[in-house]
Amino acid sequence: MRRRILTTTALLAGSALLLSACAPSAASGDGAEEGDQVTLKVWSWRTEDVEAYNTIFDVFEEQHPNITVEFEAFQNTEYNQILTTGLAGSDGPDVPMVRAYGQLQPNIEAGQLEPIDGKVDGLDEIAPSVIAGAKGKADGKTYAVPLATQTLQMFYNKAIFDEHGLEVPNTWDEFIEVNEKLLAAGVTPMALGAKDDWILPIFADIIGSARYGGSEFEEKVLAGETDFTDPDYVASLELVTQVQKYLTPDVVGVSYTDSQIQFTSGQAAQFPGGSFEIATFRNQAPDLEFGSYQVPLPDGAVLDAPVSPAYADGNFAVNTKSTHQDEAFELLNWLATPEFGQLVADELNQFSAIPGVEYEDEVMKEAWANYEDGQAPYLLLVDFRYGEPLGTAVLGAEVQKMFLGQTDAAAAAASLQAGISQWFTPGE
Amino acid sequence: MSAITTPRVRRGTVRTGITLSRRAGMVFVLPALALFSIFIAYPLLTALSYSFFDWTGIVRGGFVGVENYVTLFTRLPYRDDLPNAFVHNLLLFVGAMVFQNTIGLGLATLLHRIGRFKRFFQTMYTLPYLVSPLVIGYLWSLMLSPLFGPVNAVLRGIGLGELAQPWLGNPQTAIWVVVVVTAWQWIGFPVLLYGAALGGIPQEIDEAASIDGASAWQRFRAITLPMLLPAIGTVSVLTFIGAMEAFPIPYALGGSQGNPAGATDVMSLLFYRTAFESGSSNAIGTSSAIATLLFLFIFGISMLITWFMRRTERKLF
Incomplete structure (x- = not known):
């Protein structure tokens, strides 16, 4: 018995040696x-x-x-x-x-x-x-x-916009008007899968980054000159509630994948999302004609030009x-x-x-050009995922509560501040 | 009548006719003991020891005593998530118990009475139990979708439009969807167990009581129910363990965050998030603490239920 094991081992070792001896010579034969x-x-x-x-x-x-x-x-x-x-x-x-x-x-x-x-x-x-x-x-x-790099922006269905005689909005009023017209025409203005909390901080930044001040706010909040209870940040979250009527009723029951289908099947005219959607939309609906734009500046915006948050x-x-x-x-x-x-x-x-x-x-060319014109960090992912609870996770659940009418922008911002201040010390 | 001598057997020992020395006995136990130690005892104890250390990624830091446990009760998000998830686990248990011991027991009794199609119905009720809970959860999430789901469409179709709602989007209904879907999937389990137990009750007792003039309900109360107690005990313990460890159905219905807004969060989801999604460098320490607490709770309460059921049985017979 022992003898047989020895023989087998010897054979194996021998062939291993042979193989390893072969490998380099085969490679050098290719002219390496x-x-x-x-x-x-x-x-x-x-x-x-x-x-x-x-x-x-x-x-x-x-x-x-x-x-x-x-x-x-x-x-x-x-x-x-x-x-x-x-x-x-x-x-x-x-x-x-x-x-x-x-x-x-x-x-x-x-x-x-x-x-x-x-x-x-x-x-x-x-x-x-x-x-x-x-x-x-x-x-x-x-x-x-x-x-x-992933950029965050508003995608829109070109065919639906043409059908209703709509143009890409350049001002906040135009943005509201586009959504009102779509609503009146019986088209869901925006598809959002609010049942999946991770998409919600993305939505909040697409709508409100320019309102709270993008990188300017980032600098201040990191330096400790302000925090998330800042009136500008709260106002940016209020915009989220303000546009809620342009989402599907019962939006918190809609999953992320449902919202993608809503957009690619033409049931919804716009989709606030990341550049990672472009490939998905192309696969799901090869015939879909879509473009993207940066959400225009709302009243009282800190920045003077619209931005694409990115990470x-x-x-x-x-x-x-x-x-x-x-x-x-x-x-x-x-x-x-x-x-x-x-x-x-x-x-x-x-x-x-x-x-x-x-x-x-x-579509990529357009989204990239927009991003190069106005850049901002996707703040909660870029700076506030270094400890527990994650900034994105806190705001995700808070926006769900806002949609459900269980909390308001000021309380949501306060929860966000309370959560991250557990591990975040400004100026470090 | 010739005298029959019964061999005196000492209480507590079983005579098998084989005499083994203690050492020889140990040799026979050894393989099972080795497997148990390697695959059960060792991982359990490791998780326990992990929970007492500070971790940096997968590098173990210093001994921190019960700090990880203190974290669970004092720091966000655990301070809020832990009681929230725990209550949902208890709801799952209570909901499952109610369903299984009313509808489940009722179905088992009915099936016991009918002779024909008994096997057929037993199989039908047990079928959902054979499908993966993840698949069940996913199917229900599709059925309840406010956009494409047939449930709301049917409600509207039959004029009950007011009842149509975002079942999984509303925190008030979402947790009950989880409870009902879980109970729905598991209903075949008590039907089978109670069915078997009902089959084990001697017909004579029931007939005798019937001749004495006992009504159907009296016979159920005084004969069937007490004789079912061991089965009810088994079902309770297994349901308790199942409810406390619930993961796939809540995960499929509400995702790992227990959406919406933590309304479908359960302990295993909290563990999963902490261990695999938090990105925290001390993920191993904190998640091991959750696992240990959960294990101790399940173990303790299961022992308690078993002890309580045994005591009740002893009183009855």
Whole structure:
């Protein structure tokens, strides 16, 4: 018995040796440069983009013949756990896709990611609110290269607007008029899935960011010069109640997916949402003609031009335990180039975080041009997801209560302030 | 009549005819004990120990005693979410008990009486129980959708338009939807259990009482119900555990946040949010504390129900 085990082990060991001996010689046969062939493992939660990423990394592999990129995608909802386990163990990814802002901090605090300042070129070209999504809150170091930017705006159905003789509104009065006309014509003016709380802070920012002052307010609130009980912030939340009549009755019973169907099937004329909807709308309704605009300035707005709130979505980092640090940084440097940015736009239909990218898609082009004209941070996600309770979660539930008539704007703002002040100290 | 000698058996021991030394006995117990230790005792104790530490991601920090537990009762969002979710779990339990011990028991009694189609109806009532609760929850969320759902459409169609409402959007109705859907799915379970228990009650007792002039209700009160007590006890404990651990149906109906505005939140959702969605660096510490509290509560109350049922049974017989 023992003898047989020994023989088997010997055979296995022998074949393993043979195989490993074969690998490099096969690679060099392809005309690779001198030195070892290195395989970098890249992990992501974008299971829907595997093919696109393989195309993208083919471009990289052509330029870097000694590196092979192995792209693996995992279920989005389970990714955080899989990544945490992978980074803790020895066979994790070399270059993992990581979350942004507050959700990135546990990996940084656990020392699982390499700081990249000074090792990756082009980081200073990236918008500050976007690169902030890749920084450690405690030490201020940059740990990743941002992948995409999501912009928030109002989408509208062009056919419905034409049918009712409506134009994209330029003033708040025009905005109200558009909604009134649609309401009178029996079309739901805006589709919103208020049953899913996460969409509501997005809605509040699309409607009210310019009212409370976008980045100006961000600076003040971070410095402690004001807080969320500020009259301007409360007024921005009041706008949410003010436009409630343009949403489906019983809006709190409507789920996010229902609201997407409302818009793509032409039952609703407008959809307040993120740029991530563009690809979904294209898939669900290829014939749908739609565009987007920034909600015009309401009375008393702090800003003097409308804005698109935005945030960074996804980053690429380097695993501290990776045994191929040099190659991993080579890849990361490439991920920070406009070449990769353009591939993100063309292959993934996303807004790249890297400036200087051209968008083919008309809707994307329009939304990006709007964003470049007036930028703002999606405040609660960008700055207030670093502790518990998350700013977005508190406001989501509070807006639901506002829609249900259980609370008002002032009380909702006070709850938001109470929640975040539990972990947030201004000026830190 | 010849004398029959009954072997004296010491109280508490069962004579099997096999004599084992204590050591040999241990050897036979060992495999089961090993499996139990590795897969049940060890994870339980680890979760317990995790709850006493401060965590940074998956890196364990210093020992913090009961601080994670204090957090649950003093800090937002736990301070508000925990009692809210807990009350909903209790509602689920009470709702399920009411449904199972009235409709469930009633159906089981009726099915016991009819001979024909008994199997057919038993199968029908048990069917929802065989479908994944996530699927059930999703189907009901579609049926109750205020935009496309057939429930409101039917209500309007038959002239009961005032009753049509955003069932899952209104906090007053949403939790009851969860309660009713859960009870609806589980109704086959008491039907089966009570059916089996009813079959085990000797017909003679019932006939004798009937000859003595006892009415149907008297016979149910004095004979059937007491003899069903062990089954009721089992159903109660299992329902309690099920209600306290409820996750898939609330998740499918209200999402992980217990929408709208926390109206369908339950303990397992709170645990899920804390452990997997909060992004907090101390997620492991806090969520382990929730898990430990939940386990202790379920364990304690289950023991209590069992003890209470045993005592009542002893009094009866």
